Each structure stands twice: as C-alpha cells, then as structure tokens.
Amino acid sequence: MNKIIIAFTSGIILGLLYAPAKGSNTRRKIANLGNDLKDRWNDVTDSVANRIDSIREGVDDLADRAVEKVESAQFTTPPRPF
Template identity: 35%
Template sequence: MSKGKVVLGVLAGVAVGGILGILFAPEKGSVTRKQIMDKGNDYADDFKSKYKDFADSVSEKFQSAKQEAQGLAENGKAKYDEIKKDAANAISNYKS
C-alpha cells in the first residue's frame, strides 16, 4: 500500500472520528456547526501540508532521477565516441 493511501486513510478516519465526537457532544447546534467547521479547516490545512510534503518529495526524486539519467546518457555518448574512434583507428591501421 502506498504512503499516500495510508496518509489519506488516516486523515479520513481522524476526520470522521472528530465529526462524530462533535455530533454526539451535548452542545447547541450553532456551537456544534462551528466546531465542525473549525475541525474541518484544521484537517484541510493538515492535509494540504502533508500533500505539499509528498509532492515536494516526489519532485525531488524526479529531479534526482533526471540528473542520473542525464549522467548515464553523457557517459554512454562518451563511451560510444571512444569506441567509434577506436574502430576508425583499427580500420585505418588494418588498411595500412
């Protein structure tokens, strides 16, 4: 199971538990609605923060993989050029 699904499941469980706890509390309706909105905003802010951290992590991994791929491509091209040069030298030596 991916980290994103686990985080989303935990946040959803916490949100449902908080809302149910508030709904069953003996408060006036207006107070309960305000509490629900406050908790909802808290959970939304927490979710946004976790999502941003996750997105940043994915972005960093992508950049790292991109740099590694560029390095591999450069090494491969250098090796190709070296082999091409060696082959040209071998052909020219063979013809001589």
Template identity: 40%
Template sequence: MKSGGKILIGLLSGAAAGVVAGLLFAPKKGKDTRKAIADTSDNYYKGAKGRVTDFSDSVGHKIDALKAKTKANFSNSKSEEKINEAKAEIHEMKAS
C-alpha cells in the same frame, strides 16, 4: 452485486453514519468542530503536497543522472566523461 461488494458498501455507509452522528452529538461547539476539521484537512493537504514535491524532485534528479550518464558514455574526451560521471553521481545522491 456480489456479497463482498454489499458488505463493503454496508461498512462504508455505517462508518459515514458514525462520523455524522459523532459530529452532531460532539460536546464541542460547531465553530470549534469546523475549525478542527479545517485544520486537520489543511495538515493532510500540506503533507500530501510535500510528498508529491519530494517525489517529483527525486524523479527529476534521476532523469538528470541518466542524462549525465548517457553524455559520459558518448563523450569524446576523458575529462568530459569524468565530469558527466560526477554530475550523474551528484544527481543520484540528491535523488536518494
């Protein structure tokens, strides 16, 4: 293993040991510490889930905008073309 890998493993091991020591010697009761850890992890989970949902919605709107633009380019009438262009603009605004 290269020295960079050994250093990284050493840093991560030291950080993990520090966290464990901090939890063991913390002035709070175990029940309070476990609740704080659960609350923090729940907040991180909800935040990540929200970002994934926002990203998914954005991608969906971009796909819908692309479909509408394609329909506008291949439409047979001017009114159908304008309708699809308007749909594409709406989806582009929602994707932003």
C-alpha cells in the same frame, strides 16, 4: 497510498463529527485537518518531484558518458577485417 489517506481522513472526520463539541469548534478542527493534509500532500509531491529531477539528471549524465565512450571507441578501435 491514496486509500490509506482517504480512510485515515474519513476516520478523523467521523470522529470529530460524533465527538461532543460545539459545531464551530468541530468545523474549525475539520478545516485545520484539511489544511494539514493539504500541506503534507504538497510536501510529498515536492519530494517526489525532486527525486524525479534527481533521477532525470543521473540518467542524462549516464547517457552523456555512454555517448562519450562510444565516440571514443569509434576512433581508437581499428576496423576488423572480414
């Protein structure tokens, strides 16, 4: 995914640099593009962090239920004769 973002960004920057526009406009467009990409990247990392937290909570709940089942099985299951 990083390669796609780098290629996309490079293509846009090269297109802006070769487009017939004033230098100040081109620099402003590049700065805006950089800010937009940074914002999108932050959104993606926030989304991934939220998903990781959600998965972690699910795993914790599952582990707690497993411990409860094991503990209840220890007290309800009679010992087996050998």
